Each structure stands twice: as structure tokens, then as C-alpha cells.
Amino acid sequence: MHGDGALVKAFLEGQPRALARAISRSEAGAGAQTMRALYGRTGRAMTIGFTGPPGVGKSTLIGALIALVRRQAKTVGVVSVDPSSPFSHGAILGDRIRLAEHFTDTAVFIRSMASRGHLGGLAGATGDAVALMDAFGKDVVIVETVGVGQSEIEIAQLADTTVVALQPGSGDSVQLLKAGILEVADIFVVNKSDHPMALQLRREIRSMLEMLEFPGWEPPVVSTQATQGGGVGELWDAIAAHRDYLVQSGERTRKRRAAFLHQARQLAMGRMERRVDAALGALDTEPVQEADPYAAAERIVASVASSGEPAPPAESPAAPLRATVKGL
């Protein structure tokens, strides 16, 4: 692909703009060449996933953690995944502002990405972004995502250490069970620990953890007050302890192999999705002959199997748009 050689060269010279451009290529679905050239350099960074419901203070917490890591003279990359609308195609940058103090620090690379709720979203482009930051030489790579549900589980499949942040008095803990977060968290953070309900939330998390069996690492519950920086040192210690556990138990190798396979799966599914959408587009130009969705699906599958080449990278499939954002 044109310009790949120059991009890889600039990347290897340590130019931050080359890192940014390489990530953009992956976001555009055209990252295969650069990733192939650079993937061999990955595997050194500590990768930390940060997740939790909206408003819990994740960005503040990450900001405080970055400050701490920077005092250890380590370099940091942040991938901030925004589960923004598949309809408006826009990322909301509000939370990002809280990370602004680090924007001017050249050893901190912050990248905001929109995961449009599609296959290949988080584990596709985000996985690439994490790998590229790792290959670029960042010591610590943090992936932040918002929301409760699939994205947390994706993060757990991507990062070495998954930190789940919760806030007291929000009923968060009840939702943990539903969303399957309990099983993927390596570390729990109770942020806003000065809240009167903080102790109760800690208790709830602990009693839920007691329902599970952990053959190896047992997730600690760390209390923080991110706005004051309280507990951030303890959080870092817990992350470092988990990293040590992963390395010593051999779990890190297993986890990274699972992440590799997971990412390969998502990339393959992304290609299949494009083929299916192309077949669906062809189906949509004619009156539907099929009597039921199963028959239509069979026709799509047959058409995909007989088509040789994948369609070019596509945007999200056409959704039933009822409203459009003014000015777009």
C-alpha cells in the first residue's frame, strides 16, 4: 500500500504522528500492512483496561494514574473508547476534557476512538491501537471504555489487567451480576470513597465475589477518591501485583494468546460482516422473494460462500434513520 514504508519508518523513528496515522489506518479498516510490519515489536507494555458505568469518574481516575506513572518516568498511551451512536457517527468528547492536563505531555499519547457497537469495533481497531502503542514503546497502555455490557468483556479479552470502577449509591453492584462484569474484573475500584454508601458498596462487591471461586488471583477492592488523588497509589500497587501474578503464574502468556485468537476472530468476523452486507445490499434491491428471514439468511449465506473476494471496507450497514443531526 502506498506510503506504508514511509509510515513504518517514521513509526520506528518514534514520531508520535506516525503512531497516530497508523491507528487511523486501522480505524479505517486498512491497518493490515502496518500491523504486519509492527506486530513483532509488541508484547512489552503493561496493558490495563478501565471500565465502569458512566459518571463513575473513570477519566479522573485515569488522569491521576497517568500522573503517578509519569512520576516513575514511564511513558503512557491511552485508548479511550466511546460507545457512540451508530446513527450519528460522532464521538462525544466531554470525558476527554478531564484528561486534558496530560495532552501537553509528549510522553503521554491519548487517542479517542468511537466503537460503533459493531463486531471488530473494540477488538478490531482498539486492539490495533493498543498493539501499536505497545510497539511504539509505551510502557503502560490504558484502554478506557464506558458502559455496562459487552464492552467490558471485550476489554477483559484485550488487556492484561481489567479494572472495574464503581461508585457508591448508584445500584451498580446489582447490575454487575447481570452484565457479567464480576467474572472479568481483576481489580475493583470503589471511587468517591467519601460517599456515605461507600462501605456498603465494598461489602456488596465482596459478598458477590464470595459466590465465585477463583483458582488463582482474587480481585481486590480498592477505595479511591480520584478528584483528591486518594487511593491512587494503592490502585497502582494492585495493578502491579496483578501484573506480577500474571507473569509468575504463566497466565500472561495464556491470556495474550487468547487475546491474539480473539482479535483474529473479530477481524475474520468483520470480513464476514462485510460480505454479508454486500449480499444483503443485493437482496435489498429486489422484491423479497423469501417467505421468512431464515430462507433469506440461507440465500445470503449461499451468496457469500460463492463470492470469492471480500467487499471493500464498509461503513456500518444502513440503519433505519428516523432523525438526522442538524447541520450534518
Added chain:
Amino acid sequence: MHGDGALVKAFLEGQPRALARAISRSEAGAGAQTMRALYGRTGRAMTIGFTGPPGVGKSTLIGALIALVRRQAKTVGVVSVDPSSPFSHGAILGDRIRLAEHFTDTAVFIRSMASRGHLGGLAGATGDAVALMDAFGKDVVIVETVGVGQSEIEIAQLADTTVVALQPGSGDSVQLLKAGILEVADIFVVNKSDHPMALQLRREIRSMLEMLEFPGWEPPVVSTQATQGGGVGELWDAIAAHRDYLVQSGERTRKRRAAFLHQARQLAMGRMERRVDAALGALDTEPVQEADPYAAAERIVASVASSGEPAPPAESPAAPLRATVKGL
């Protein structure tokens, strides 16, 4: 398939157990035959999607709505989708309890389903469940889902009318923009309307709606107090008005065609997913030769294209289980 004829016969005789069994078949990934036999009978029911963050009171609201619909001598089907853990494979039934008063009413059929956060989940088995309840003769079919994110958008692609319930003082409105819910809601409900922040939430929703252009239907904001039954009549009126709008504008036909294609797409993707997982499983039994995930994905895609028959319906792909629920 063995027993399909008897199942379809019992279904057509109006036996609720046949409806339950037909839904179970679809859940097990074996619904093609029954769906083919019964799909021609769909298209009569009002389908209503109910969504919103956890704790907003959706089940109470739906319970009140069912009571109202039953007073009109209409029959009701409820599909309650639980975005439960892909790890523990269990659905949490807490919210269901609030619907219990209707469990004894034979004209109300309630079915709880676990969407495991996978492709084909909601639009696959849930789409089938809605179609089957419709084919069975239910006048109103309600789909309830929890959470903020992809599931709402899936519901909007499945149901004629999408109701988004929010509660005051929870910061919900800010998250609407992020999750793309604003664009898919046909009706907003501000539940717990006696809350001091209720008026502010209404204002916030309205000002966000002002940023959008609606060529046809403009989503109303209805205030309810579900526990007291307050506003439920107004909510039903808004749903009926939206149904009338859909019919008169011709939008209903377009929407149902889009839903048909969407469901065919999800079914096709589900088949592709099984093929990819089979190829991945084969890849996982040997040392990974590929230098990067892109190369591995290419090998998977090539293997899927050359394989003729789809693998049998599979459970979710193996996830990196760290903890298991005691007693399972």
C-alpha cells in the same frame, strides 16, 4: 425435523405450551422449520420495544401497561431480554418478579430470554419470539430489554414502536447522546415523575430532541409514576398515536421490511460466526504460526470459504474464564 408437524399443529390450536416450545427451538438455534411454517401468520400484532437503564422501573411500567391493555380485552405477549453474562450463562430473574401478577392470566404470555451479547442474540431468537407471539395471535407484543447501548438499537430495528424510559436525577440524559438512543426512541417516558429532578430531565430530553430533525413523527415525552399507575393511560395513547402514524404514513411497511432484512442479516451472521468459530477451534489446537492477528484472520476466512457445510449450532465461543460460579 422430528416433531415439527405436531408442534405446529398444537401451535395453530392455540396451545400456550406449543408457543413456549417453538420459542425454545429458536433459542436453541433450531427454529428454522417452525418459523417457516408459521411466519406467514405474522404481521398483525402491535410490537412495542421497552428499553432504558437498569432500575428505571421498566418492569413496573410494563406491568401497568399490561393491566391497561387487558382491560381492553387484548391479549399480550412479553419478551423480556436479559443481557446476562456470557460467562455464567444464567439469567437473573429479579425484575421478572414484578411482572408476576400477570403470570396467572392466561391471555398474557411472558417469556424471559438471555441475550448473551452475541450476534443473532436479540434479533435472532428474540425476533423469532416476537414473530411467534404475533403468529400465535397476541394483539400486543412487548419486548423489554435492560441496559444502555446496542440492545436499544436492536429493539428499534425489531419493534414498531420504541419506548425509552428514563428516571430523573440519574444523569441518564447525558448518556443518551453517547448511546445513540435519542435517534431510535419513538416515545420517551420520564418515570418517577414525582422526583424533584423530573422537570429538569424533561427539559433536557426536549433540548436534545431540538438538535435533531424529524421528517415525520416527533417523539413525545410522557411522564409516568408507574408504581401508582400514573400516566400509563397517556403512555398508551402515545403508543396508539405512533401506531396510527406508522400505518397512515406507510412507514410501518418500510419498517417491517427493514426488520425482516435485519433479522435475515443477523441469522446469516450467526451462521458465519459458527463457521468462524469452527475454524478458530481448529487453529487453536496447533501452535499459532501466524505472525499477527490479520494473517490469522485471513487463514480463518480462507478456511471458512473452502468449508461447505456450517457447523452445528454452537454455544458462545470459549472465553477466558477466570472464575466459575459455585455449584455450577
